[in-house]
Amino acid sequence: MNNVILIRFNEIHLKGGNKKYFIKLLHNNIKTALKNNICKIESIQNRFIVRDYENEDEIISKLKCVFGIHSISKAVEIKNDIKQICDYISTIKIDTTFKCDVNRADKSFSIKSNEFEADLGEIILKNNSRAKVDIHNPKTTIHIDIRENGYTFIFYDIIYAYSGLPLDEKRNGLLLLSGGIDSPVAGFAMAKRGLRQDVLHFDSFPYTSPQAKEKVITLAKKIRKFIGAKYMYICSMTKLQEEFHVNCKTEYAINLLRRSMIRIANILCEKFKYKTIITGESLGQVASQTIESLTSTNAVAKFPVLRPLISFNKEEIIKIAKDIETYDTSILPYEDCCTVFLPRNPVIKPKIEEAEKEEKKVDLENLIKLIILNMEVFDLDNKS
Ligand code: ATP
Ligand code: MG
Numbered sequence: 001m002n003n004v005i006l007i008r009f010n011e012i013h014l015k016g017g018n019k020k021y022f023i024k025l026l027h028n029n030i031k032t033a034l035k036n037n038i039c040k041i042e043s044i045q046n047r048f049i050v051r052d053y054e055n056e057d058e059i060i061s062k063l064k065c066v067f068g069i070h071s072i073s074k075a076v077e078i079k080n081d082i083k084q085i086c087d088y089i090s091t092i093k094i095d096t097t098f099k100c101d102v103n104r105a106d107k108s109f110s111i112k113s114n115e116f117e118a119d120l121g122e123i124i125l126k127n128n129s130r131a132k133v134d135i136h137n138p139k140t141t142i143h144i145d146i147r148e149n150g151y152t153f154i155f156y157d158i159i160y161a162y163s164g165l166p167l168d169e170k171r172n173g174l175l176l177l178s179g180g181i182d183s184p185v186a187g188f189a190m191a192k193r194g195l196r197q198d199v200l201h202f203d204s205f206p207y208t209s210p211q212a213k214e215k216v217i218t219l220a221k222k223i224r225k226f227i228g229a230k231y232m233y234i235c236s237m238t239k240l241q242e243e244f245h246v247n248c249k250t251e252y253a254i255n256l257l258r259r260s261m262i263r264i265a266n267i268l269c270e271k272f273k274y275k276t277i278i279t280g281e282s283l284g285q286v287a288s289q290t291i292e293s294l295t296s297t298n299a300v301a302k303f304p305v306l307r308p309l310i311s312f313n314k315e316e317i318i319k320i321a322k323d324i325e326t327y328d329t330s331i332l333p334y335e336d337c338c339t340v341f342l343p344r345n346p347v348i349k350p351k352i353e354e355a356e357k358e359e360k361k362v363d364l365e366n367l368i369k370l371i372i373l374n375m376e377v378f379d380l381d382n383k384s
Contacts, residue, residue: 001088002077005050005059006145006153010070010163013046026068026166033062033225044149046105049077060159065225067192068166073143075155080106080146088154089120090127092142097134098124102144109146120144165194167228172196173276173306174265175227178336179216182280182309184326185317187227189308190278196228197278200268202237202261204337212334217378222326224380231272232378235264237337240367248358250343254288255350256358257338258297260368266302267372277301282309282317288338292349299352 007030012022027043034041039053053059056074063072078084089100100120102113111119120142124131145153175187177199187197201216213234220232237257244256265277281289298305309317321327 001084002051004075004077004153005053005056005063006073006075006155007048007050007063008046008070008072009048009068011165012068022068022166025168026066029066029068029166030063033066034059037062044147044151047145047147047153051077062225064159064161066166067162067164067194067226069161070163071161072159073153073155073157075145075153078152078154080109080150080152082111085144085152085154086120086123089123089142089144092124092127094124094128094140095130096139097132097137098140098142099133099135099138100124100142100144102146104146106146106148106150116144162192164192167191167196168194169196172198172274173278174268174272174274175199175229175278176261176265176280177201177216177220177232178280178338179212179219179330179332179334180280180336181314181321181327181330182282182285182317184219184223184280184324184330185320186278186280186308187223188320188324190306191227195276195278195306198229198231198233198272198274199223199227200233200235200265202235202264202337204238204241204340205236207238207241207340208335208337211332212336215329215332215334218329219326220380222329223324226324229380232380233268234376234378235371236374237261237371240362240364240371241337241341243362243367244358245341247361249354250341251345251347252350252355252358253341253343254338254346255293255296255355258288258293259300259355259359260364262297262301262305263364263368264371266300267368269303275303277303277305279305279307280309280317281307282312282314285314287346287348290348292351296350296352296355 009026012019015022030041030048037059040051042049050059060072063069078088100117102116104113121133143155171194173195175197177183199220203213220229240260244253248256283289321330
């Protein structure tokens with residue numbers, strides 16, 4: 001009998017011909033997540049097993065952040081042998097309502113699931129005078145998972161992870177990460193669909209403070225375990241914003257800034273081979289997130305701009321931000337480059353032709369070239 005951690009996955013069951021590919025991907029991602037832990041990871045049909053480990057709780061909390069994992073259980077592993085399973089069940093102490101739940105994946109196992117459930121229930125009742133069967137609403141469920149590899153896993157609790165698809169280097173994107181609540185959640189949401197992301201942040205030093213920059217670096221580090229980020233790019237928008245401020249209509253400041261952000265993201269996508277751009281925009285949240293504003297930023301995008309929070313209310317976003325533990329950092333009161341030179345009346349329905357006219361008033365191409373030239377790149381692997 002061994003103590004193990006049992007890992008289940010769900011959606012990748014459905015991947016038909018690609019199932020093998022997704023399982024290998026998930027296996028690799030589990031290995032990466034646990035690379036600093038003592039343990040062995042084994043792949044069996046439709047499950048992974050972690051064995052010979054130390055720090056069980058730490059391993060489980062890391063596994064909860066691996067997309068593609070449906071759920072995790074602390075289990076004991078016993079041979080698919082009726083006597084050995086019954087012997088183990090007879091050691092269980094229960095004084096509540098309970099049920100036994102048998103999953104007979106090994107069809108060569110000689111007793112059918114419901115018969116075996118009844119037999120095991122009898123054993124428990126015999127050994128525990130206060131235990132009572134309740135099939136519909138038991139306090140304790142004893143799961144008996146009889147697998148094809150010749151081993152049975154017995155466990156009580158099911159710890160749910162986020163499901164989704166495993167991160168894949170072949171599906172990658174560039175997350176526009178501000179210091180706010182939304183963009184880390186947007187990164188999380190896209191990572192859940194298997195999109196690995198690096199992050200791009202724009203600051204406006206000295207109008208934005210070093211603390212504001214540190215805050216975003218902290219956010220990047222916090223979401224790394226979900227989005228698989230390796231690099232963080234930081235671009236200074238100071239000169240560009242000053243030029244817009246002096247030369248262009250003030251009500252277009254945010255729209256022009258947004259379009260410049262996308263243009264810079266385009267260049268990085270081309271240079272570093274990202275396939276898509278991700279933002280934390282949500283329809284109607286602010287002036288820069290109306291359909292017309294989004295149309296104006298989309299007009300300069302050369303890559304698909306994914307906005308996973310487009311239909312989310314702020315409360316829904318905050319709930320996820322708290323769950324993934326970015327909220328407390330996001331609400332630290334430091335300014336963002338979008339709040340610098342903020343017009344009193346930003347245009348709500350910007351026109352593309354108008355934005356283009358304003359952009360001609362500055363040397364946009366060279367300003368952007370300079371921004372890329374002075375861009376800072378952090379290797380998040382080496383940033384403690
Ligand atoms: P957030 O909470 O993510 O800051 P927000 O509601 O404040 O969002 P905006 O400031 O309009 O919205 O920004 C919309 C999106 O644009 C952000 O979610 C982010 O993806 C991107 N963005 C905004 N500011 C920056 C920045 N300084 N650096 C990188 N991306 C940014
Ligand atoms: Mg913001």
